[in-house]
Amino acid sequence: MFCGMPRGTDEVSEPMYYVLTALLDGPLHGHAIMKIVGELSDGRVKPSVGTLYGILERLGDRGLVTVDREEKVNGRDRRYFRISDSGQSAVEAEARRMHEAAALVMKRTSFA
């Protein structure tokens, strides 16, 4: 499905980061991703369904997620998305970068 599509921009937005993080525990369908992203961000990041699927398509274009399988549940189609090796590397690199950025502040303030 994602093959042959343009790469688009290489930005990693905050909702993308949370979607990749949600998928670290295993393949999930769209509704489950929405719920877990809400829980991980304490309700701060709540993408609409249109936004979430746009993010999943863009992550797919960049090879960061793939479709694991498709199922029909109660007459409704469901795609399960899985994070790829490059997606895992990307989210880990982003987490490491934020950790290092946060450490710069923490060691200079009362957080230290």
Place this chain on the structure above:
Amino acid sequence: MTPLERRYRLLLRAYPPAYRAAHGTELVGVLLDCAAPDRTTPELREAAGLLTGGLRERVRHAAGGSAWRDGLHLGATAVMAMQLAAMLPYAGSLPLWGVLSALALLAVVRGRVRLALPFVLLTGAKAVAIASGQQLVDMTMLPVYPGFLTPRPMFVASAPATVAVGYGLVCCCLLALSAGEAPRTRSWWWWAAVPFLAWAGPQWMAAETPIPISLSRMALEVAVLGLAVWAARVAGDPRWALAAALYLLVVSDQLGEHFAVLTRQHLAYWGLLALLTALAAFVPHGGRRRVLLD
């Protein structure tokens, strides 16, 4: 089907038909799972998400294939819409040429560039002949007066060379596109652009200026170029900038012919088109936005 599902399916029309066919049921399923049990109208947030998501998906699908070929085709389509608009008010006096110009646009919109080429050559030759006061193929009473949309006779302030540049550019694009795979079909909305480009109103420039630009034309051009900038940003792709540059080239040639008498309004108009074209060229190369900078 519940009223809520019906309304969500209506909003899904923002997505390309192929995407709707493949994933429409899945999206509706998730939307219904997320909705409160007694809800009958879509949440505003979800409705906005579907509309913007659908537009982004359309851009994503449009950004497939060769960027330069698609950009050339898109630019040629836009210039040909302008050329049909230049012919439209005079279709009553020149029905054959109006039909040929419309057939040329039809062929290009359907991706049939080889078929369009002879129509463009014929209408281009006739347009240049009218601009230079010559007869070609059939007898034409000169000047050609309009039937509607504008009060000005055809090409009353256009030099033959300026008319030739526009048609020559389109011919070059079509020749380049005629080798290789046929371009894809384009939206029927291009036909809706023609009357807006042809209409001389509402006026905002002095009536005596040799090249008045109507508000309807300017508003349409700015809106379409604004969409091009957005699409270029979303897809990170240069095709929209290439198409915008081709269109700007033709507009610049038309304005440049009257450079000595251009007003500040003309320069503001040109500057706006040039700015949007430059933005379409540069936004695909914008910096990477990271999580901390959101």
